[in-house]
Amino acid sequence: MELFCSWGREACQREACQREACQREACQxxxxxxxxxxxxxxxxxxxxxxxxxxTAINPPSAAGATDKSPTVDSVLDRxxxxxxxxxxxxxxxxxxxxxxxxxxxxxxxxDHHVEFQRPNLMRLEFEFAWPAAFEGHPPQHVLVxxxxxxxxxxxxxxxxxxxxxxxxxxxxxxxxxxLPGVGGAMPMxxxxxxxxxxxxxxxxxxxxxxxxxxxxLDAGRINGQACDRVQFExxxxxxxxxxxxQTSVVRRVQHPVRSLLEKLKEDGIKEVELTTELVDAxxxxxxxxxxxxxxxxxxxxxxSDFVPPPDQNDxxxxxxxxxxxxxxxxxxxGEKGDSASLTGKVTVIDFWATWCGWCxxxxxxxxxxxxxxxxNDKVRFLAMDIDxxxxxxxxxxxxxxxxxxxxxxxxMTVNESDDxxxxxxxxxxxxxxxxxxxxxxQVLTVGMDPKVTENLPQKIDALLKGxxxxxxxxxxxxVQQREYQRKxxxxxxxxxxxxxxxxxxxxxxxxxxxxxxxxPLWVAADVKAPGAMLVLATSGAAPRVLVIDGxxxxxxxxxxxxxxxxxxxxxxxxxxxxxxRTLTDKxxxxxxxxxxxxxxxxxxxxxxxxxxxxxxxxxPARIFDVQPADLAGDGVPEICIGCFGAAGVxxxxxxxxxxxxxxxxxNVADMTVSAADASGKRRLLCTNQKGTIVPIRSDxxxxxxxxxxxxxxxxxxxxxxxxxxxxxxxxLAIDGLGKSTVIGLKITETxxxxxxxxxxxxxxxxxxxxxxxxxxxxxxEPGQWLVxxxxxSVQIVSHDGAAxxxxxxGAPLTGLASAVLDGQSVLLVAHPDGLSAxxxxxxx
Numbered sequence: 001m002e003l004f005c006s007w008g009r010e011a012c013q014r015e016a017c018q019r020e021a022c023q024r025e026a027c028q029x030x031x032x033x034x035x036x037x038x039x040x041x042x043x044x045x046x047x048x049x050x051x052x053x054x055t056a057i058n059p060p061s062a063a064g065a066t067d068k069s070p071t072v073d074s075v076l077d078r079x080x081x082x083x084x085x086x087x088x089x090x091x092x093x094x095x096x097x098x099x100x101x102x103x104x105x106x107x108x109x110x111d112h113h114v115e116f117q118r119p120n121l122m123r124l125e126f127e128f129a130w131p132a133a134f135e136g137h138p139p140q141h142v143l144v145x146x147x148x149x150x151x152x153x154x155x156x157x158x159x160x161x162x163x164x165x166x167x168x169x170x171x172x173x174x175x176x177x178x179l180p181g182v183g184g185a186m187p188m189x190x191x192x193x194x195x196x197x198x199x200x201x202x203x204x205x206x207x208x209x210x211x212x213x214x215x216x217l218d219a220g221r222i223n224g225q226a227c228d229r230v231q232f233e234x235x236x237x238x239x240x241x242x243x244x245x246q247t248s249v250v251r252r253v254q255h256p257v258r259s260l261l262e263k264l265k266e267d268g269i270k271e272v273e274l275t276t277e278l279v280d281a282x283x284x285x286x287x288x289x290x291x292x293x294x295x296x297x298x299x300x301x302x303x304s305d306f307v308p309p310p311d312q313n314d315x316x317x318x319x320x321x322x323x324x325x326x327x328x329x330x331x332x333x334g335e336k337g338d339s340a341s342l343t344g345k346v347t348v349i350d351f352w353a354t355w356c357g358w359c360x361x362x363x364x365x366x367x368x369x370x371x372x373x374x375x376n377d378k379v380r381f382l383a384m385d386i387d388x389x390x391x392x393x394x395x396x397x398x399x400x401x402x403x404x405x406x407x408x409x410x411x412m413t414v415n416e417s418d419d420x421x422x423x424x425x426x427x428x429x430x431x432x433x434x435x436x437x438x439x440x441x442q443v444l445t446v447g448m449d450p451k452v453t454e455n456l457p458q459k460i461d462a463l464l465k466g467x468x469x470x471x472x473x474x475x476x477x478x479v480q481q482r483e484y485q486r487k488x489x490x491x492x493x494x495x496x497x498x499x500x501x502x503x504x505x506x507x508x509x510x511x512x513x514x515x516x517x518x519x520p521l522w523v524a525a526d527v528k529a530p531g532a533m534l535v536l537a538t539s540g541a542a543p544r545v546l547v548i549d550g551x552x553x554x555x556x557x558x559x560x561x562x563x564x565x566x567x568x569x570x571x572x573x574x575x576x577x578x579x580x581r582t583l584t585d586k587x588x589x590x591x592x593x594x595x596x597x598x599x600x601x602x603x604x605x606x607x608x609x610x611x612x613x614x615x616x617x618x619x620p621a622r623i624f625d626v627q628p629a630d631l632a633g634d635g636v637p638e639i640c641i642g643c644f645g646a647a648g649v650x651x652x653x654x655x656x657x658x659x660x661x662x663x664x665x666x667n668v669a670d671m672t673v674s675a676a677d678a679s680g681k682r683r684l685l686c687t688n689q690k691g692t693i694v695p696i697r698s699d700x701x702x703x704x705x706x707x708x709x710x711x712x713x714x715x716x717x718x719x720x721x722x723x724x725x726x727x728x729x730x731x732l733a734i735d736g737l738g739k740s741t742v743i744g745l746k747i748t749e750t751x752x753x754x755x756x757x758x759x760x761x762x763x764x765x766x767x768x769x770x771x772x773x774x775x776x777x778x779x780x781e782p783g784q785w786l787v788x789x790x791x792x793s794v795q796i797v798s799h800d801g802a803a804x805x806x807x808x809x810g811a812p813l814t815g816l817a818s819a820v821l822d823g824q825s826v827l828l829v830a831h832p833d834g835l836s837a838x839x840x841x842x843x844x
Contacts, residue, residue, distance in 0.1 A: 070216060070228055071216060072211055072214045072215070072216050072230055073211060075216065075228045075230055075243055075248075076206060076211065076230065078248040079199065079206075079243055079248045079249075079250065080199065080205045080206065081248070082247070082248040082249065082283060083196075083199035083200050083205065083283070084199070084200075084205070086118075086200060086283045086284055087117065087118055087284050088115075088116060088117040088118065088283075088284055088285055088286075088287055089114065089115070089116045089117075089196060089200055089281075089282065089283060089284075089285070090113075090114065090115040090116070090280070090281075090282055090285050090287055091113060091114050091196065091278050091279060091280055091281040091282065092113050092279045092280045093111070093112055093113065093276065093277050093278050093279040093280075093281075094109045094110060094111055094112065094276075094277055094279065095109070095110045095112055095274075095275075095276050095277075096108070096109050096273070096274075096275045096276075096277055097109075097110075097272075097273070097274050097275075098271075098272070098273040098274075099264070099269055099271070099272055100269065100270045100271035100272075101268055101269055101270070102268045102270075110126070110127040111125070111126055111127045112125075112126035112127070112276070113125045113126065114194070114196050114197065115287055115291055115292075116171075116196070116197070116200055116201075117287055117292070118170075119169065119170045119171065120146055120148050120167050120168060120169060120170055120171045121146055121147065121148055121287075121292040122144070122145070122146040122151075122171055122292070123143075123144070123145050123146075123291050123292055124142075124143070124144040124145075125141075125142070125143050125144075126141075126142055127140065127141060127142070140155060140156035141155075141156050142154070142155045142156070143155075144182060145292060145293075145294050146167045146171065146292065147167070147292050147293055147294060148167055148292070149166075149167055150164055150165070150166060150167055150294070151164070151165050151166075151167045151179060151182055152164055152294040153165075153182050154300070155306075158306050158307070158308070158309065159301065159309055159488070160297070160299050160300050160301055161300070161301045161303050161306055161307065161488070162300045162301065162302055162303070163182070163303055163304065163305055163306055164302050164303070164304070165179045165182065165304070170201075171197075171201050172201045172202065172203070173194070173197050173198055173201050173202050174202075176197070176201070195241070195250050195253060195276075195278075196250070196278075196281070199250070209232045210232065210233070213232070213233050214230055214231060214232050214233075215230070215231045216228065216229070216230060216231075217229040217230070217231050217240065219245070220242060222242060222244075222251050222252060225244060225245075225246070225251075226244075226245045226246075227242040227243055227244055227245060227251055227252070228242075228243045228245055229241070229242055229243070230243065234256045235571070235614075236256035236257070236258045236259050236260075237256035237257060237258035237259075238254075238256060239253070239254065239255060239256045240252075240253070240254040241253055242254075247283065249278075249281045249282070249283060250278055250281065251277075251278050251281060252275060252276065252277055252278060253275065253276040253278075254273075254274075254275050255274040255275065255276070257272045257273070257274050259614065259617055260272055260274070260617070301488055303488070307484060307487040307488050308663075308666070309484055310477070310480040310481060310484055311663055314477070314480075314663075315477055316444075316470070316473040316474050316477050317424075317425065317426075317441070317444040318425065319424065319425065319441050319444060320441055320442065320443075320444065320470035320473060320474060321440055321441070321442075321468075321470035321471060321474065322440060322441060323339075323340075323439050323440055323441070324339040324340075324342060324433070324435055324439055324440070324441050325339060325423050325424060325441075326338065326339055326340070327339050327412060327413075327420075327423060328412075328413045329384060329410040329411060329412050329413060330410060330411050330413060331408070331409070331410040332393065332396075332397065332408070332409050332410065332411075337410065339439075340439065342380075342382075342435055342439060343435075343437060343438065343439035344437055345377075345378055345379060345380045345437055346378060346379045346380070346434065346435070346436060346437060346460055346463045346464060347379075347380045347381075347382065347434070347435040348366075348369075348370075348379070348380070348381045348382070348432065348433075348434050348456070348460070349382050349384050349432065349433040349434075349435065350363065350366050350381070350382070350383050350384065350407070350430065350432055351384050351386055351412075351420065351424075351429050351430060351431040351432070351433070352383060352384070352385060352386070352429060352430050353385060353386050353387045353429060354385070354387055354391060354395060354396060354399045355387070356429050356430065358429075358430055358447070358448045359429055359430040359448070360399070360403055361448060362430050362448035362449065362452065363383070363400075363403055363405050363407075363430075364403060364404070364405055365449075365452040365453050366381070366383075366405075366407075366432075366452055366456070367405040367406070367407055368453050369381075369452065369453055369456045369457055369460075370407055372457065373460065378437075378464060379460060379464070380408075381407055381408060382407070382408055382409070382410055383400070383405075383407040383408065383409040383410070384409070384410055384411075384412050385409060385410070385411045385412065386411075386412045386420045386429065387411070389413075393411070396409065396411065397409075424444065426444070426446045427446065428446055428447075429446070430446070430447065430448055431444070431445065431446045431447075432444070432445050432449075432456075434459055434460070434463065434469075436463055437463075440470065441470065442459075442463060442468070442469045442470045443459055443469055443470075443473075450657075450659055450660075451632070451659065451660070451698070451699055451700075454632060454698060454699055455699050458699075480664070505761060505762065505763025505764060505765065505789075505790035505791045506763065506791060507791055507792045507810065507811060507812060508761070508791040508792055508793055508808040508810070509808060509810055510808050510809065510810035511793075511806075511807055511808035512807055513796065513805045513806060513807040514805050514843075515803075515805050515842060515843055516777060516796070516805065516807075516840055516841070516842060516843060517840070517841050517842075517843055518807060518827070518838045518839070518840060519838065519839040519840075519841075520836060520837075520838060520839075521561070521826065521836075521837040521838060521839050522560065522561035522836070522837050523561065523834055523835070523836045523837075524547075524555075524557055524561045524563070524834070524835040524836070524837075525561070526555060526557075526562075526563040526566070527547055527549050527555050527557070527563075527834065527835045528549060528550060528833070528834075529549060529550045529551070529832065529833070530547045530548070530549055530814060530815055530830035530831075530834065530835040531547070531548040531549070531551065531576075531577075531578060531768075531769075531814050531815050531830065532547070532548050532577075532578060532579050532580050532769075532770055532814075532815050533545060533546065533547045533548075533580070533815045533816070533817040533828055533830060533835075534546040534547075534580045534581070534582060534592075534817070535817050535818070535819045535828070536582065537819065537820075542558065542559060542821070543559055543819045543820075543821060544556055544557065544558055544559070544564065545557040545558075545559065545817070545819070545828060546580060546592075547815065547830065547835060548576075548577050548578070548580055548594070548815075549566075550576070551571075551575070551576020551577055551578075551596075552568075552569070552570060552571045552576060552577065553566060553567060553568045553569070553570065554566070554567040554570060554580070554592075554594070554609075555567075557835075559819060559821045559826060559837070561835075561837060567609045570594070570603070570605070570609070570611075571594075571603070575596055575599050576596060577594045577595060577596050578595070578596040578597055578768050579594070579595055579596070579597070579625075579626070579770065580592060580593070580594050581593040581594075581626060581627065581628055582628070583628035583637045583639075584637070585636070585637060585654060586635045586636055589606070589607065590606075590607045591604050591605065591606055591607070591612065591654065592604070592605045592606075592609070593626055593628065593639065595623055595626050596623075597623070597624055597625070597768065598622055598623070598624075598644070599622075599623055600616075600622065600623070601614050601615060601616060601623075602614075602615060602623060602626045602641070603615075604639070604654065612654070613654065613655075613656050615639075615641070615652055615656055617656065622643055622644035622647070623641060623642070623643055623644075624642045624643060624644060624667070624668050624669050624670070625641075625642040625668065625669070625670050625671050626639060626640070626641050626642075627639075627640045627642075627671045627672065627673065627684070628640070629651075629673045629682065629684060630682070631651075631673070631681060631682050631683065631684060631696075631697070631698035632681060632698040633676060633679065633680030633681045633682065633698075636653075637654070638651045638652065638653055638659055639651065639652050639653070639654070640671060640684050642668030642669070642670070642671050642686060643667075643668060644667055647663065648661065648662050648663040648664060648665045648666065648668060649661070649662045649665055649668055649671075649684065649686055649696060649700075650662075651700060659700070660699065660700025661700065662696055662700050662701070662702055664702055665686055665688050665694050665696075665702065666688060666689055667688055667689035668686045668687070668688050669687045669688060669689070669714060669715070670686075670687045670714065670715045670716055671684055671685065671686050671687075671716075672684075672685050672716050672717050672718045672729075673685070673718060674695065674718060674727065674747060675718070675726050675727040677749065681697070681698050682698070683695040683696060683697055683698075683703070684696040685716055685718070685729075685747070687713045687714060687715065687716055687731075690705070690707075690712075691707070691711070691712025691713055691714075691733075691734070692705040692706060692707045692713065693705065693706040693707075693713050693716060693731075693745075693747075693752065694706075695747075703749075704750075704751070706747065706751055706752040708733065708743075708752075708753075708754055710735055711733040711734070711735060711741075711743070711754070712733060712734045712735075713731050713732070713733050714731075714732045714733065714734060714740075715731060715732040715771055715772050716729065716730070716731040716732075716745075716772075717729070717730050717731070717772040717773070717774070717785075719774045719783070719785075721774060721776075721782050721783035721784070721785075721799035722782040722783075722799050722800075723782065728744070728799055728800075729744065729745035729746070729747050729752075730742065730743070730744060730745070730772060730785045730797070731743050731744075731745055731772075732760070732771060732772060732787070733757075739759065739760075739762060740759075740760040740761075740762070740790075741757050741758060741759050741760055742757070742758050742760055742785065742787050742795060742797060743755075743756065743757045743758075743801075744756040744757075744800070744801040755800075755801065756800070756801025756802075757801070758795070758797060758801065758804050760787065760789050760790070760795060761789045761790055761791040761793060762790070763790040763791060764790055765788075765789075765790040765812070765813070767812045767813070767814050767832060768814070769788045769812075769813050769814050769815060769816070770788070770815070770816070771787055771788045771789075772785070772786070772787060772788075773785075773786045773788075773816050773817060773818070774786060774818070775796075775818035775825065775827065775840075776818070776820060776825060777796070777818075777825045777827075777840045777842070778825065778842055779820050779823055779825060782798070782799045783799055784796050784797060784798055784799065785797040785798075785799070786816055786818070788813040788815075788816045789806075789813075791808070792808060792809045792810060792811050792812055792813055793806050793807065793808045793809065794806060794807055794808075794809065794813070794816065794827075794829070809829055809831065811831040811832070811833075812831060812832060813829065813830065813831065814830045814831060814832055815828070815829075815830030815835070816828070816829060816830070824839055824841075825839070825840040825841075826838065826839055826840065827840055
């Protein structure tokens with residue numbers, strides 16, 4: 001199940017296309033599906049059920065008595081009291097999504113029901129509209145049931161899989177969504193944000209809202225019943241709760257839609273409304289016991305966690321390896337031809353039409369590749385127009401001239417583009433067919449490839465060498481199918497992996513290093529709760545330190561520890577941030593990336609700390625890591641995102657447009673960028689749930705995973721420590737007994753091996769910390785690897801693993817960084833209650 005809402009590789013569909021009007025990024029026929037796909041993450045936000053034509057009202061109680069002079073605090077305090085004292089709860093409802101488009105209003109409704117009985121009986125039943133709606137299919141049904149002993153979770157789209165886990169003695173959020181299987185069944189966006197479940201089971205209900213900034217609006221009515229309205233300001237606009245004045249039950253949630261509306265304006269959308277209507281929301285109803293009973297189906301596969309089926313969109317065409325389907329065409333010069341005549345050369349056929357905006361956008365890239373092979377008589381390019389016959393040739397020629405391309409072109413003799421779709425069993429254009437010299441179809445793709453200038457030559461060159469790309473694609477798909485069946489048979493548990501419990505580490509007492517002298521320089525007085533740090537060293541300027549303070553602010557310090565700037569309220573009302581990255585674009589403009597492990601979005605700011613991007617825009621994901629990279633070596637950086645679950649790895653541009661997606665890797669834990677190859681290209685090295693390192697090329701395709709015997713790789717870092725212009729690699733690994741080690745790696749284009757190893761203190765870190773970083777403790781020597789160990793120690797390892805030292809800070813570590821100032825090496829060490837700087841010199 002793909003978690004990102006993106007349309008970086010669109011195709012046009014003729015049946016509903018506006019033809020002449022379709023010259024924007026995507027065909028206008030897709031705007032409604034695209035909007036629905038984009039909205040569901042937000043639609044699920046704060047959703048616990050919905051309201052319909054009638055609303056059941058409980059008898060008034062003392063707890064729910066209407067205030068004569070209500071305030072935000074008094075209204076919310078009553079709500080919290082009612083839900084915390086409730087023995088049971090149920091609702092029947094809908095998430096209502098309405099678009100106002102140029103052709104009128106378009107409402108959508110999705111069912112969502114909650115039933116709950118303390119301490120651990122629950123039934124959640126809802127329609128999951130995304131990604132099904134984006135593909136034009138009916139919403140998927142999701143069911144999660146707790147019978148007090150087991151929790152069963154069953155979403156559609158997983159081949160009748162049911163994830164089963166032990167029910168906790170007491171259901172609580174967000175812990176509920178972290179149970180194996182349950183989080184995978186819940187639409188991302190509902191996770192830990194259901195109003196009813198939050199109020200019923202959270203230790204701190206509504207803690208994510210800023211009461212001080214909240215407003216009490218004029219009362220409203222739902223079906224004649226008076227409701228107080230509390231409005232919270234969020235980064236995405238106002239969010240309003242409608243609260244029954246008599247019962248203090250939440251009846252309606254109006255969701256913030258600012259970012260969604262901005263994204264949809266390009267499709268002509270003028271207004272967006274997103275509301276959760278809580279129908280029949282009732283406190284202390286009598287719920288039949290069979291509502292909390294799982295009704296077993298003999299066809300179900302019981303798994304410990306969901307096994308994502310291979311994406312059928314990635315399945316190779318059944319036409320691959322076969323002769324090109326029979327069709328006829330007429331060239332621009334009037335010569336007639338047919339598919340049988342396209343033999344003897346590697347032939348690239350670009351199917352397009354004058355009404356297809358994505359075709360027009362992609363053709364210059366294809367034409368650039370064509371010019372590269374202009375002198376090669378073994379390669380032929382053909383732009384195959386599929387417009388209706390009533391479109392004159394001159395219009396086709398004018399369109400090509402307009403976009404400044406000059407390919408050999410022809411017109412397919414079909415009456416409708418549907419004939420083309422049926423002939424090639426595809427659902428839109430642009431489409432590209434690559435035919436081998438024998439006339440057999442080797443490649444068939446649909447959609448504009450944003451990296452066609454890189455990917456297409458690789459395929460052409462492979463065919464010129466005699467490779468059978470059709471066979472390779474079919475075999476690779478067969479491997480995916482077999483691996484899926486193997487995982488399914490093992491109950492969702494990889495039989496090659498052993499789970500070992502790692503105890504919490506004990507903090508070691510303070511200890512000085514053996515080979516280095518540490519001299520305290522300063523303690524940052526203005527930083528109260530430091531976390532991740534970033535040291536910026538720019539030419540002609542003194543280094544400065546950026547540190548995440550309190551999770552939601554960024555403090556800028558000079559290397560004397562003085563605060564020179566503070567960027568407050570960057571993430572007001574958002575979870576704490578745990579990492580900070582930086583990148584510069586081709587023009588040298590700097591940007592900053594901030595995010596947190598496990599959160600739904602990361603955020604990009606420019607050099608003036610104005611937000612330029614939040615990604616994904618609406619349908620939230622679970623993010624492990626974000627790394628800027630220039631994998632193609634063209635000077636244009638992309639942002640690579642490693643995610644929980646089957647969302648895998650994605651790359652987006654600074655404008656938020658997705659460049660590629662690789663869903664073959666699950667639960668991507670950490671990423672780093674490899675050394676450049678002879679052509680200047682780099683690979684993204686990804687650690688994942690299998691403990692392997694998977695290299696991903698600049699086109700998003702994965703190379704063979706790198707696996708070490710009896711070692712699971714958790715974190716990885718690349719750096720040039722000895723100044724030879726080539727990266728060295730360091731990683732954190734766990735052996736079969738759960739013991740952690742820091743290791744050196746040699747990674748080549750074809751694999752990798754371990755070159756050195758040092759054990760680390762046992763245990764799991766008390767606080768979240770970026771465990772691997774680098775330093776140059778002696779500016780005249782190669783640098784070192786630094787490891788923020790679980791016991792509060794800092795492990796110092798030489799670049800080649802030959803020497804190791806350490807010192808104990810005496811407290812949990814929350815951040816670790818280094819800098820060189822006026823020839824003096826400085827270590828920056830962050831603890832939960834402060835940030836200090838240490839001058840480092842080698843002992844004589």
